[in-house]
Amino acid sequence: MKIGNVDAPFRRLNALAQLDEAATFAILNSVSSARHFGPHHQLLIEGHKIACPLLIIEGWAARVRVFADGRRQLLSLLLPGDLIGFCGHSRPRASSTVISLTDLTACIAPDPSVSPTLREAYSISSALEEAYLLAQIARLGRLSAHERICDLFLELHERLQLLGVADHDSFKFPLTQEKMADLLGLTSVHVNRMLQLARKAGELHLGAGRLTLNDPEMLAQKLGRPKTRVTFA
Amino acid sequence: MKIGNVDAPFRRLNALAQLDEAATFAILNSVSSARHFGPHHQLLIEGHKIACPLLIIEGWAARVRVFADGRRQLLSLLLPGDLIGFCGHSRPRASSTVISLTDLTACIAPDPSVSPTLREAYSISSALEEAYLLAQIARLGRLSAHERICDLFLELHERLQLLGVADHDSFKFPLTQEKMADLLGLTSVHVNRMLQLARKAGELHLGAGRLTLNDPEMLAQKLGRPKTRVTFA
DNA sequence: CGCCAGCTTGAATCTACTCAAATCTTGTGG
DNA sequence: CCACAAGATTTGAGTAGATTCAAGCTGGCG
Numbered sequence: 198m199k200i201g202n203v204d205a206p207f208r209r210l211n212a213l214a215q216l217d218e219a220a221t222f223a224i225l226n227s228v229s230s231a232r233h234f235g236p237h238h239q240l241l242i243e244g245h246k247i248a249c250p251l252l253i254i255e256g257w258a259a260r261v262r263v264f265a266d267g268r269r270q271l272l273s274l275l276l277p278g279d280l281i282g283f284c285g286h287s288r289p290r291a292s293s294t295v296i297s298l299t300d301l302t303a304c305i306a307p308d309p310s311v312s313p314t315l316r317e318a319y320s321i322s323s324a325l326e327e328a329y330l331l332a333q334i335a336r337l338g339r340l341s342a343h344e345r346i347c348d349l350f351l352e353l354h355e356r357l358q359l360l361g362v363a364d365h366d367s368f369k370f371p372l373t374q375e376k377m378a379d380l381l382g383l384t385s386v387h388v389n390r391m392l393q394l395a396r397k398a399g400e401l402h403l404g405a406g407r408l409t410l411n412d413p414e415m416l417a418q419k420l421g422r423p424k425t426r427v428t429f430a
Numbered sequence: 431m432k433i434g435n436v437d438a439p440f441r442r443l444n445a446l447a448q449l450d451e452a453a454t455f456a457i458l459n460s461v462s463s464a465r466h467f468g469p470h471h472q473l474l475i476e477g478h479k480i481a482c483p484l485l486i487i488e489g490w491a492a493r494v495r496v497f498a499d500g501r502r503q504l505l506s507l508l509l510p511g512d513l514i515g516f517c518g519h520s521r522p523r524a525s526s527t528v529i530s531l532t533d534l535t536a537c538i539a540p541d542p543s544v545s546p547t548l549r550e551a552y553s554i555s556s557a558l559e560e561a562y563l564l565a566q567i568a569r570l571g572r573l574s575a576h577e578r579i580c581d582l583f584l585e586l587h588e589r590l591q592l593l594g595v596a597d598h599d600s601f602k603f604p605l606t607q608e609k610m611a612d613l614l615g616l617t618s619v620h621v622n623r624m625l626q627l628a629r630k631a632g633e634l635h636l637g638a639g640r641l642t643l644n645d646p647e648m649l650a651q652k653l654g655r656p657k658t659r660v661t662f663a
Numbered sequence: 664c665g666c667c668a669g670c671t672t673g674a675a676t677c678t679a680c681t682c683a684a685a686t687c688t689t690g691t692g693g
Numbered sequence: 694c695c696a697c698a699a700g701a702t703t704t705g706a707g708t709a710g711a712t713t714c715a716a717g718c719t720g721g722c723g
Contacts, residue, residue, distance in 0.1 A: 324525065
């Protein structure tokens with residue numbers, strides 16, 4: 198089994214808080230025990246007890262809510278370096294179902310008690326996760342379809358750069374239009390039309406599993422999008 | 431100055447985790463140092479350092495995001511017993527602006543280190559807050575205007591019951607239609623029309639600052655709305 | 664080759680928005 | 694107690710953005 202970018206999650210956590218040796222060792226040690234999952238695998242089920250928190254090494258996952266009538270909403274995306282089911286303290290149950298969107302490699306998240314720097318990294322990771330939830334609310338509540346798509350792409354670009362797996366203007370992008378729709382509160386048909394518009398407007402390229410933003414900075418400015426206020430500055 | 435339901439926030443925290451004497455004392459002590467704010471007061475500003483976390487004693491507040499072009503989105507509601515600007519650990523900056531929606535009484539949140547039971551209550555409070563954010567995302571992403579309104583009312587009913595300030599079927603409700611619109615990602619005109627529909631459908635009564643749900647259980651079932659999976663069971 | 668998932672297209676419909684004006688409430692000062 | 698102003702709610706008509714349904718297309722893979 199080939200494991201791709203094993204150090205991406207480490208790079209992320211280390212960017213959030215300078216990790217010391219104990220933390221580094223704990224992460225490398227955990228990573229060696231990585232497990233692999235196919236797409237559409239339920240990693241966590243809402244309301245169930247959490248066996249142990251996971252750390253994503255490679256691949257994308259999402260928190261999801263499914264309604265009785267079949268409507269689906271992806272609540273948030275989880276990328277390499279993100280924690281799944283980590284709770285600051287005694288919270289035994291998952292607040293949402295989590296599914297893998299792609300092939301996914303994850304390991305047991307190292308225990309934060311091995312190092313204060315690791316604890317700090319987890320804490321900041323949680324803060325960032327909250328920031329992304331807030332951004333998602335603003336997106337769904339007040340942005341048009343076209344704006345939602347661009348705003349999401351910019352957020353992903355930012356997150357993947359933190360991981361060191363994005364170029365200045367492009368990154369690997371594994372989501373189908375259907376999944377984008379479920380994430381953005383739209384229909385896949387409409388996502389398709391808006392993507393075509395964005396392409397014609399020269400804003401982006403999307404194809405062959407790769408997304409290119411022709412001018413990320415200008416796009417961000419056009420949307421009035423501030424960089425996610427990161428709390429570790 | 432009259433302070434209304436001083437023990438509501440205590441009731442909430444105590445419901446989240448059986449508080450011991452030290453915690454109880456710390457809360458009562460803090461409450462005595464309560465401060466009062468008018469409506470539309472900025473309690474926290476996004477990106478600014480957090481002086482100290484607050485505990486709401488009475489009144490409603492909201493996390494809010496304002497766009498460059500004036501669009502506004504209320505990200506979440508904060509009710510008595512909720513914490514403002516509390517962070518699991520070293521997170522010095524506010525992840526969103528917080529404003530009071532009504533007259534508001536708040537005090538400095540007692541330090542969780544005085545009692546493990548208080549720490550536990552805070553921790554569960556954070557978990558609940560996350561659950562409400564997720565619910566808000568699902569609401570905005572996949573529910574119709576009518577469903578959003580009803581779902582919000584049911585959530586508020588549930589939260590206020592935890593505080594002991596809601597009847598079986600009604601509660602004090604201080605939001606204008608404009609604010610509901612900003613919270614639900616709609617326009618106030620449309621909120622108005624949907625409320626009229628809901629009234630005609632016999633689902634609710636809204637007037638004079640009070641909301642009555644004619645049959646909360648039936649409404650919840652009609653929406654396929656599970657009770658917020660509370661993590662402290 | 665042919666299947667299947669994902670993508671694209673079109674036409675009709677519907678939900679929610681915009682703009683504008685009228686009405687109702689509430690609190691305040693005369 | 695009434696007049697008034699400011700804020701909040703209600704109403705109407707026209708429009709725009711997104712959905713629905715249905716069909717056709719494309720590319721990768723067994």
